[in-house]
Amino acid sequence: MEKNNGFCVSNLSSNLLITCFIALITTVLFRVLYVIYRTGKPLSKRASRQPLSTLIVLGSGGHTAEMINLLLVLQKDRFAPRFYIAAATDNMSLQKARVLENSLADSSGVKRVSAEFMQIYRSREVGQSYVTSVWTTLVAMAHALWLMIKIRPQVVLCNGPGTCIPLCVIAFFFKVCIFPSNEFCFVLPFALDETDMVFPAKEKKKDKLKFINISTSKKIGVSHFSCKFCLQVVGIRWSSIFYVESIARVKRLSLSGLLLYKLWIADQFFVQWPQLQRKYPRAHYVGCLM
């Protein structure tokens, strides 16, 4: 009898567990599909003039030169603060970014706009053996995750170095998964269709957070409970990922570019030669950056 009863309880709990598990998987799956569906869809008109925090992934040599050319024409007041990331073995690129930021500060006369410079471990150096690269890849992934949690960018700009892959993948998962923090940008997938971006309003009460739909400026009251529920289905940060394929790629995409294109991670994908645009129709042909 007792045995049987115990069996029943464990059976019940395991059933419950399986149901929960299936529900979780389904939610996550829906969320992933939704994120993929939303990727590449422009955001709605910006009501506020609030700048967007921007992560800029720098590569080596030619890559950095192209990125700097792009940064020179971007409106700096819209993309701030700016976070620069380069490989730990690459000092030149960050140096170039520093020069750019200093010249901006000088020319505008205003106090230095906040710009941060960071380095990231590479998963594999040229010529490293595959055995040790398992370990270094793990370290690099953990490091990338740590940096991304700190930065939580709204815009990611990258143009080719392999270092951008872990960062972009993490940005994609931030759109999908859960992470508690106090300055959230909530993404409510099913409640709102006007826009995805819902910023918590300043006026925080004890158990009631207010959310403002930025497109309609309508206030939406969300109870603590549903807020918690939201945490479980909504994203950490909705970021827009822009990828510019290097000018050196005329006929074939780089591995980074191919991954971001095929996996629908990049919101907008730019190529600099018409041949590539013909091959990858979702890409935008923008002419040479150099």
Add this chain to the structure above:
Amino acid sequence: MGEPEDGAKPKRVVFVTVGTTCFDVLVKVVDSQEVKDELLRRGYTHLLIQMGRGSYVPTKSTGDDGSLDVDYFTFSSSIADHLRSASLVISHAGSGSIFETLQLGKPLIVVVNEDLMDNHQSELAEELADRKHLYCARPQILHQTIAGMDLKSLLPYSPGDATPVAKLINRFLGFPED
């Protein structure tokens, strides 16, 4: 072009650059008698080699006996100055070196490193060669390229523009257009 030197032949420098790479094959080939003879025949007087991380050391020569003046160095922070004072640039296929040279309006021969595993670099050089902005060569045929090149037929490269990208990014993010 070059400034006259001691009232003799005008100084015409050929600058060879491999960037931060190791491209011994190119250094070796420009150091070969075949290429040096060809450069001399085309009226160049100096050969300056930036050899990067390579281990092959070219032979220095002062060029007193009417031969080519050969000099080399590994790295320099003033690559731009060397490019500016050159009459001809022979470069590896890195996009940085290519566009820096083209934007200075210098005649350029790009030599593709065939030893690189994923040789996508030749794509850019070949495309720009098709558009007549530069000459593209393999190390073995460099001397033929030098002999056969017609620098007047090269078209100047007009620098690119990043504003289309910036426009698209702004539009995507919902910023007002201006």
